[in-house]
Amino acid sequence: MKFKLILSFLLLAPCFVAFSQENQSVKSEKQGIAVADKGLIKISVMYPFAEGKTFNMEYYETKHMPMVAGYLGANLVKYTIEKGLSSGIPNQPLPFLAIGTFYVKSLSEYQAAVAPNRDAIRADFANYTNVVPVILVSEVVK
Template identity: 70%
Template sequence: MKFTLIFSLLIFAACLIGFGQKKQHDMAVTEKGLIKITIMYPYAEGKTFNMAYYESKHMPMVAGYIGSNLVKYTIEKGLSGIAPDQPLPFMAVGTFYVKSLSEYQAAVGPHRDAIRADFANYTNALPVILVSEVIK
């Protein structure tokens, strides 16, 4: 009976691991070809970032401007550098995944001043922006 229970748990664990791998693969397939707008907020002494505001106000505001072209967006909070003795490179990273770069630019262009003016509500850092295409 003990062997049966252990065997059942091992099978269950293998199924969970396999499910997780399939889900990651499916996600990569659905993102391939999307345009990714990554907004990175560099850490430096004296720089601040209000994650609660960014998550509840700023990113939803910009997502609303993007509209149906938006596939998804993510928000990341920086925790550390690659090694314990290295400084944090970025306080936060926001990412928008869109279907069309030209539609994105047309949607946010008229709101650029409002987007930039809102920076003061959550950070005193100047973001670094990368526009890329998801390959895999």
């Protein structure tokens, strides 16, 4: 009986070790994301909702955001695109049609990359929206 118990333990031990290592890896990845983003500069380009305003998400996703991302080069860590669905308060209007966010390492490098391309970026707005965006520049603290 003791032999079977020891044999069972020896056969199952590698499974427990592998499971434990996998959980540690997932935990580290989740913690690493927050640590990796801390200190990044976040540029949020928010498109407020209003009656009669339009937004072409397909164009924004496939043309505009990749164009701007290309200007940012190695300074760009990542970017995200969000489509507004509803307000956080029931029966209230949608606050934003969409939000595009760039995460960069350096604000000064971001500004240097955008400055010579500002006219091209603004001219492209007409291809996907009639909304004037609100831009917030912030630092990721956690």
